[in-house]
Amino acid sequence: MDNNNFSGDISKCPFHGGNTVSEKSYQWWPKTLNLDILHQHDVKVNPLGQDFNYHEELKKLDVKALKKDVTDLMTDSQDWWPADWGTYAGLMVRMAWHSAGSYRAFDGRGGAATGNQRFAPLNSWPDNASLDKARRLLWPIKKKYGNKISWADLIILAGNIAYESVGLKTFGFAFGRNDIWHPEKDIYWGAEKEWLAPSENRYKDLETPTSLEKPLAAVHMGLIYVNPEGVNGNPDPAKTALHIRETFARMAMNDEETAALTAGGHTIGKAHGNGDASILGPEPEAAGIEEQGFGWSNPNGKGKGRDAVTSGIEGAWTTNPTKWDNGYFDLLFGYEWQLTKSPAGAHQWEPINIKDEHKPVDVENPTIRVMPMMTDADMAMKVDPIYRKICEKFKNDHAYFSETFARAWFKLTHRDMGPKSRYFGPDVPSEDLIWQDPIPAGNKNYDVNKVKEKISNSGLSISEMVTTAWDSARTYRGSDMRGGANGARIRLIPQKNWEANEPQKLQKVLNILEPIANEFNISLADTIVLAGNIGIEKAAKNAGYEITVPFKVGRGDASQEMTEVESFEFLEPSADGFRNFQKQDDNISTEEMLVDKAQLLGLTAPEMTVLLGGMRVIGTNYGNTTHGVLTDKQGTLTNDFFVNITDMSNTWKAVDKNMYEIRDRKTNKIKWTATRIDLIFGSNSILRSYSEVYAQDDHKEKFVKDFVKVWAKVMNADRFDL
Template identity: 50%
Template sequence: MEERKVKPRKRWLTDWWPNRLNLKILRQNCPNSNPYGPDYNYLREVEGLDVDAVIKDLKELMKTPQDWWPADFGHYGPLFIRLAWHSAGSYRIHDGRGGARDGSIRFPPRINWPDNISLDKAIRLLWPIKKKYGRKLSWADLIIMAGTVALEDMGVKIIGFSLGREDIYEPDESPDWGPEEKMLTGKERFRGGELERPYAATEMGLIYVNPEGPGGNPDPVESAKEIRVAFARMGMNDEETVALIAGGHSFGKCHGAGPDKHLGPDPSSSPIESQGLGWKYGYKSGKGPDTFTSGFEVIWSPTPTRFGLQYLRILLENEWELEKSPAGKNQWVAKDSPAIVPDAHDPQRKHKPKMLTADLALKFDPVYSKIAKRFLENPQEFEQAFARAWFKLTHRDMGPKACYAGPYVPEEEFIWQDPLPARSYELIDDTDVAELKKTVLASGLSIPQLVYTAWSSASTYRNSDRRGGANGARIRLYPLNQWAVNHPDELKDIIATYEKIQQEFNQEQEKKGSRKRVSLADLIVLGGCAALEAAAQKAGFNVQVPFTPGRVDASQEQVDVEFYKEIEPFADGFRNYFRDPADINEGDVYTTPEYFLVDKAQLLTLTVPELVVLVGGLRVLGATYRYEKYGVLTDNPGVLTNDFFVNLLSMDIEWVPADDYRYLFKGYDRKSGELRWSATRVDLIFGHHDELRAVAEVYASDDAKEKLVRDFIAAWNKVMNLDRFDLK
């Protein structure tokens, strides 16, 4: 019998049950939470919205000050820009979470972040418009629309905007916003000086970076380094970064009228009589000239309600001195400038221009300063760059253009929308599908290869920003064809086989005078479906796996290369892949492979039962990374059985760790001591975790063989079509 050794560990992750893997994120935003009911279709409702009437109402609202919350400079536009920006600006590329698409800035944790102080007031200012249009206008759309209309009202030539964001009605607790337990700290999200994935903001409770400088240190050069990382993590390059900062800071002001000791609790922690409003400021009047948000007291431009070059000119042409705000924050004042900046509430007063450390980063960073100077010398280029960057900021989580709605959607299609070519041929029919399945199964590709490739293609989808998926067959293009988890060397040969099948079929159709063609994207999915039917037949079940043609093939020019290089997965529990087990940090659930499995399942919109049955089915089909035996708990791989669950839950097997990281495990027969199985902790979690085990027991039962086949096929079909917006 093999010797069983394992390095002793001081503390086990699951010592205390509240620290166990949390499946709540797979149950969020179910239809029962929507007060409009299961038949409500927001995209259909918003088609009937009088968009121009909403724009008119917004422009009127922006210039109608309310006594309960006065408008700076007599215009709420800058406040609405900040609301839209902070709604969209929490987006991060590594998992696509955050952003503006669901209106989640209305809920904790985001509404309670210190960076969002007073945005609860902006939302309440918009309530009369939301109330007026009701079911036809979501909060998510209204927030972005308010910021965009504000830009237009203050002189920006916007390139358009889209409706189509549907609200959620409960807090979104899925994102891991950071390990810190205290706001405005960030040390725990850095490892070896690098900001860990998936974080984009450098401190808990911020959208981007500390405006005062890293950790409060007023160093513009070091601030530029953090800005570059944070904006890159949110999908922005250097030019877009400068355009957004310079354009956004053309408007409004920062607020820090007095010490922060007078600031009350966040909205969720405020007393019930506050009715959801937070951050009450007990200094003088607590509003207008006595407002506190960030603690800085800065007005950037002499024209804070008009777009232009004033911000850039003042930034680049002045020398700057460090000073303290009334709240004690480090900020900068123009050294020799006269008082040219208007007061936000007293037309008789003027102030010297002031800047944040994060502003001075644009002056002292050599790359940023070069871009800023070019923008200053080319006003039209600056305005266009800002308009395009704003559109990207506020729309990048909406997915492809097929998801856009309303009369002001731009004609241009952007690379970050994962564009696809228009289909110029007729679709294959059921007879063609049947023949192509036979051809694929006779091609020499195995069931594990066919299943693995189809899953690899389709499971790139993530609902957080509606990117990825099987449509386009981007798996065959750079850089996805180089992802380690996609088996690059083998994938090349598999794609070549599919290309040959495609070429022969399409040539035959052309000879017949038929306009029918098959895409590689369809063939890859169809191959997986054919393999499932063969695997189910081996298990004794004659089933037909649903397949709907209509996918097209993207070109290399239609791939957002830098984006897909950045998001290459380091973990995928569905394929039993984990790049480096040494990254497992004992006691931190957010570093474990099983956490990333649940994280991935949520991005694929899976329920707990769908997660369970898909993993069990993929294992017995042999669709594992490098086709290794880890988790393939069956003597008949390639047959769609419930063996994974039967053998995992069997009390005849004793599991012991097989490596120092407690990632690999071996299963021994309790009586004979014979080594029977190998598995990872992703496999074992289905027997260890109480909720997952409860579902696994259903599929391990003697009467569940057919149920597993049918449930697996249903979940498979769901994943294969997640990006088929043409069908929705």
């Protein structure tokens, strides 16, 4: 319903305000645990249907014809949104860059792999102004090729071809990104309620860039990286450099990659600020329906071309902004720069006494020369001693700069696609890159039952086997397809030293399993997962059920040399509700962190529920604590957790912030202790409904079968080779 144009009684409209019943519930009871993120990509919202297989569609794609069409688009200027200097290269690069640039390494969310730029909030971020036009320019091509090319792939391909059209030899390109069909509205982008709110909202101390709130990477709500005008809009290149370093580090980029991306991104195209930014219309999500998905309508002059306003900064960075050259460094180091303001009032830098032939020409009239500019972020490349040294090397070796940028661009645009086994197309580079987390193929030809017999007789306990397999697999993140049991990186630095993995206990288990893996010439990764499965099977047998946990052979073992230690540090768990572990007292509640972990593992709320209940009774708690175990038969796969969390013969008493006593209602005797995570399955109305299902007398076997199914799902989450 369009509330702006509706003339009836809006008080009678059940959808007034655009909020769902679920959203309104959280407005009334803001402390209620929000489970929506576990169901945000329900198959019901996918118009292509549950059976749609994008990789099968890609096999039908005429890649050569598609690339030609995208190349032709670059110079096919449209009157409704004319191309600067006759090419859309700069616009398409910015679209692809900002699609990929929302990625952050702490939780792997954001990035280009889902086509999420089409939806709110990203489609309406201030930093993405005018990218609605770029996507609409691509629509005829998407329409032509249909299901054979996803929006996610097309957006990045357009950026790649844009660079090739101006002379850069790119490193490669991979198809394989699947589109989503609903906004990722439950991803945490920050607590601010307004765009571009002061940075202090995100930092414990703005003078200490590393104090930026985790898992965020951008310095403002609605920006991709840093503020181009300076920290909080106050120009200071030296200070900006420190924030650039932290922001790009949170995308797993080093200093050289950061400098290359900054310079290479600004080698072509221009910023737009030739007008009054305050008169722009609302962003796409707030615009009237007559705008048909467009936002930021501009009544200034023609509102496009020379008169376009996007960031508010105005001008090109180089003399020839339609060519891949060293012009960025020539101007940056060839002149002294002074602070000025754009016509829109934004802070920017301009060269002092620039020669007329070094000025770029006007986007509409090549007979007119205009002033180039640099942002505060660009000046940081000159002022910061580390970035300056790198950029001077680039300036003196254009081939090295081009190669470094091409590799960094490939990393930026493919970082969240997961392993190379998910890549598709003729331009996939053959080189294995360390940030792709390479894993060699494992042995698939062995007698699984003989290995299981050896492990079963090894003396390892149910808890030790299940815990080790879980700790190996729980690192998986569906956000960027990193982590998981495949590769057995749990035995390598940094994972073997993580507190959550209980290093001493872990090493004991590995010392037993490694000789077994060597004896049968199989991967330790397979051996660890098999051991976990054996533990589950034994626990089920103790409960009276003969089951076989599904197992897929073929995992490989990565080496330390194949492991990028710094980027894997981002995967270290600060909490794991499934094992009742919490490393630190964060502002985020333990139950919210459990939901976050479950979503990254690809679990639904019912799956999260049955998995946690089963792990409690098996006895997988960190440090062997009994909090939340809720059974007298630990090591037996029963539904006791759910029976006892819903038992009204109990009372519950808080002992401290995260500890509770469960007492007998009649005798007041302490029966168990539990944490917030345990009690949430009895207190939250949605989770309690699931707990009641598994507590039913007729669902004891269902509980076991459902637990096994979810366990196998987690163990195989990273098996893209299947």
